[in-house]
Every structure is written in C-alpha cells, then in structure tokens.
Amino acid sequence: MSEKKILTTPIKDEDLKDIHVGDIIYLTGHIVTCRDVAHRRLIEEKMPLPVDIRGGAILHAGPIIKPLDNDKFQMVSVGPTTSMRMEKFEYEFIRETGVKLVVGKGGMGEGTQKGCKEFKALHCVFPAGCAVLAATEVEEIEDAQWRDLGMPETLWVCRVKEFGPLIVSIDTDGRNMFEERKVEYNKRKEEAYEEICKHVKFIK
Numbered sequence: 001m002s003e004k005k006i007l008t009t010p011i012k013d014e015d016l017k018d019i020h021v022g023d024i025i026y027l028t029g030h031i032v033t034c035r036d037v038a039h040r041r042l043i044e045e046k047m048p049l050p051v052d053i054r055g056g057a058i059l060h061a062g063p064i065i066k067p068l069d070n071d072k073f074q075m076v077s078v079g080p081t082t083s084m085r086m087e088k089f090e091y092e093f094i095r096e097t098g099v100k101l102v103v104g105k106g107g108m109g110e111g112t113q114k115g116c117k118e119f120k121a122l123h124c125v126f127p128a129g130c131a132v133l134a135a136t137e138v139e140e141i142e143d144a145q146w147r148d149l150g151m152p153e154t155l156w157v158c159r160v161k162e163f164g165p166l167i168v169s170i171d172t173d174g175r176n177m178f179e180e181r182k183v184e185y186n187k188r189k190e191e192a193y194e195e196i197c198k199h200v201k202f203i204k
Contacts, residue, residue, distance in 0.1 A: 006162060010055030011100035013120040019168055021177040025124065026164035027057055027101065030142070033156040034058040035081055037149050039089040042096060050145040051155050053099045059126075060086055060104030062152025065141070075138040075158065079131030080105040083112075083123065091115040107169055107178025117174030124166035137163045 007015055009029030019025060032051050041047040063078035083104030086093070090108060093099070094115035102112070102123045112123055126134060143157035169177045 007057075007101065009057060009100075011057070012055065013172075016100065016120055016122060016172050019122065020171045020173070021168050021175045021180070023168045023171075024165045025122075025168060026162040027103075027166065028161050028163070029057070029159070031057040031059050031101075031103065031158050031160055031163060033061045033063055033078070033154070033158070035060050035062060035153060036085055037153045038146065038155060039086050039093055041146070043089045043092050049097060049155070051143070051157055053097050055098060055100055057101035057103065058099055059158075060102070063135070063156060065151055065154075065156065073141040073144065073156070075135040075141060075156075077131040078134045078138065078158075079128070080126045080134075082106050083108050083125075087111055094119050094121050101166075103166055107176065109176075109179075113170055113174045113176050116170045116172060120172045122168055122172065123170035125169050126164070126166055134163070137161065 005019065005023060005025040007025055007027050009027070032053055038049070042049055059078070060081050060083050061078050062081055064076040066074040066076050068074055080103060083106055087109045088111065090102065091111035091114050094102070100121050102121065103126055105125060105128055108123050115121060116123060137160050138158045139161055140159045141156055142159055145155040147154050
C-alpha cells in the first residue's frame with residue numbers, strides 16, 4: 001500500500017513536484033474559504049486579501065458556521081462549491097497571492113492550468129456530498145475576515161488535520177484530469193454509438 005500523501009502548510013514548490021493528476025492527497029495546517037466575491041475584490045477591485053495565503057491553501061466553499069462565545073466559531077458544514085465559477089479569476093489569483101493549493105468541486109479550465117504550471121500550484125477536488133465530513137476535519141476556525149460579505153463569502157481561516165481526501169485535478173505540469181478524461185470519454189462514446197447503430201439500424 002502506497003504511503004499517504006500529506007501536504008503541510010506552508011507548501012513549497014518542491015513539495016508538489018512528485019504529485020500528479022489523479023493522486024489523492026491530504027492537507028494539514030491551514031485552509032481559507034475563498035470564493036466568488038473574494039476573488040472579485042482582489043482581482044477587479046484591487047483590494048488586498050486580509051489573510052496571507054502565500055504557500056497556503058484556499059477552499060471554494062460557502063460553509064455553514066455556528067457562532068460561539070468570545071468571537072469563536074464552529075464549523076457545521078463545509079461542502080465545496082463549483083470551482084469553474086472562479087475560473088476567470090484564478091490565474092491572476094494564483095499569481096497575486098502565491099497560493100499553492102486550490103480546492104473545490106469539479107474541474108477548472110485553461111487559466112487555472114496556466115497558473116498551476118507557471119507558479120507551481122495544484123487544483124484539487126473534494127468529493128461531493130461530504131460537507132459534514134469536511135467540517136469534522138476542521139480543528140478550529142482561527143480567524144474570520146471580510147465578514148461584511150456574509151457567512152458564505154467570509155474568509156474563514158481554518159486549522160485542519162489531514163483534510164481530505166483531495167483528488168488532484170490539475171498538477172504543476174499543467175495537466176488537467178477533467179479535460180483529459182473528456183477526450184477519453186468522447187472517444188468511447190463514439191465507439192459505443194457506432195456499435196449501437198449496427199444493432200438498431202432497422203428502426204432508422
């Protein structure tokens with residue numbers, strides 16, 4: 001059985017060199033929830049992030065948070081949101097922030113591929129339907145920034161231990177698992193279509 005791959009923040013370039021698309025990894029350290037509006041503020045409005053994520057990780061997610069006493073919070077649910085919504089910002093986001101790990105749901109496109117290859121970062125997918133499991137892997141919410149954006153868009157700074165499983169969908173070589181699979185599946189679809197047509201041509 002292969003050794004469990006665990007990344008620990010802050011992440012360095014050399015930590016990622018042997019990680020490739022399709023690998024399963026886990027994260028220990030810190031991850032910050034960061035989605036649509038935070039991306040837009042940084043890229044379009046030129047507002048610096050109030051959290052330093054250089055060498056760090058972000059999660060495309062709008063969590064459900066329970067406020068506690070003394071300005072503390074409990075993570076109730078933190079399911080990833082569709083990463084493609086951030087695609088138009090992600091190249092610049094990676095370049096400007098130095099983030100090393102971007103986690104979300106579904107694939108991303110050419111801009112993210114370019115960013116991951118040029119600046120040595122990964123995009124990973126957290127399995128859908130596991131929002132409550134993900135919340136149990138958050139040891140503590142240590143900070144909350146841009147609270148004016150509301151609960152889903154706040155930057156929640158989370159300390160995590162072996163957060164995952166995370167499936168690598170874009171690696172530092174710029175390989176994109178989702179796009180590669182599309183080519184493979186379309187080829188298989190055409191072959192299946194041709195075979196089916198042989199057996200149902202009598203109804204055409």
